[in-house]
Amino acid sequence: MLDAAGLSGLTLVSLDDVPPFEEAPETGATFEENALAKARDGYAATGLPTVADDSxxxxxxxxxxxxxxxARWAGVHGEDTANNDLLLAQLRDVPDERRTAAFVSACALVYGPGHADHAVVRGEWPGVLAREPRGEGGFGYDPLFVPEGGTRSAAQLSAAEKDAASHRGRALALLIPALRALAR
Structure with a gap:
């Protein structure tokens, strides 16, 4: 994304490039609160401007x-099949026209220790929920989620198709101006 936006002056590092650090539990009531808390943890541990996501x-x-x-809808974090099964059971009697949903991603950039030294953005990918899982790709709710105007689930899309349309891609695109200002 940085390359596509023509951004230079930033060096991208991942969690694998810094010493491990403890992250606070996700206790926020919103995606934005959780993303900001994660980014603050990363900045505090590394001293580096940090981007974090909650979705x-x-x-x-x-x-x-x-x-x-x-991620823990069925009670255990990351149990995709159980989460999908529970969601399908909860929506069993919901008619197709009311099965609307959106993938949501909040991305936060923390670039200093102060409370004003951050940017938080939100991307949404609207769609509907299928009545049964479709496709083998992706993770989480991808097999159930059919993007608005489409016929294939997110699990049936190629990585490039998904990246071009996804909630996370939309949020990161909104973060580009803040990253551009940081690069100056």
Missing amino acids: GIAVDALNGMPGVLS
Whole structure:
């Protein structure tokens, strides 16, 4: 994304490039709160400007849930099959026209120790939830999520197709101006 935006003057490092550090538990009520907390933890541990994300799926018929609880919706963090099975069971009697949802990603950039030294953006990828899983790619709720206007689930899209349309890609695109200002 940095290359596509023509950004220079920044060196991208990953968590593998810095010493391990402890992250606080995700206790925020919003994706934005959790992303900002993660980015603050990264900045505090490394002294480097840090980008962090919190993401999940918001289902309209469930008043935006699973939301920030997406990864642990069925009770155990990262149990994709159990999470999908529970979501399908909760939506069993919901008619197709009310199965709307959006993948949501909040990305936070923390570039200093002060409370004003950050930027937080939100990207959403609207769609509907299928009645059964489709496809083998991706992770999480990808097999259930059919992007708006599409016929294939996110798990059936190529990595390039998904990156071009996803909630995370949309959020990162919104973060480019803050990254550009940081690069100056």
